[in-house]
Amino acid sequence: MKAIRKRSNAPIFWALFGAGGMLSALLGPMLVFITGIAVPLGLLLPADTMSYANMLAFSQNLIGKGFIFAVIALFLWHAAHRIFHSLHDIGIHAGTAAKLICYGGAMLGTLIAAYALLAIGF
Incomplete structure (x- = not known):
């Protein structure tokens, strides 16, 4: 008789971690630049952008x-x-x-x- 193996929930957390890591690496610096530098200083974007x-x-x-x-x-x-x-x-x-x-x-x-x-x- 086969032993029943408990399924791990680790792949769900690793997938969310990977997706969040990719998003934070690609979009995080851009969001910081736009919201913290470009718009407040009026660089590249109109002042009323945000x-x-x-x-x-x-x-x-x-x-x-x-x-x-x-x-x-x-x-x-x-x-x-x-x-x-x-x-x-x-x-x-x-x-x-x-x-x-x-x-x-x-x-x-x-x-x-x-x-x-x-x-x-x-």
């Missing part, structure tokens, strides 16, 4: 909602996975408690982002 009206319109658009949600959620999952494994690297082997704190925080942040994006309407 006005309240423009940002509200962007966040009410389906594509804008998807982009904002992907950035927030995948950055959170990437950070959660990195923090969890960094705890292990520095000698903190908290096990289930660390998993719940790290991944639970990422899940909570993802749910809050989804709620906030849905609450502002379309």
Whole structure:
């Protein structure tokens, strides 16, 4: 008789970590440049690029909602996975408690982002 093997949930977290890492590496520096340097200093973009009206319109658009949600959620999952494994690297082997704190925080942040994006309407 075959032994039943317990399935691991690790591939899900590694996939979210990888997607978040790729997104943060490709888009993170660009987002910092646009929101922190280019728009405030008036470089390359008009001064009203990030006005309240423009940002509200962007966040009410389906594509804008998807982009904002992907950035927030995948950055959170990437950070959660990195923090969890960094705890292990520095000698903190908290096990289930660390998993719940790290991944639970990422899940909570993802749910809050989804709620906030849905609450502002379309």
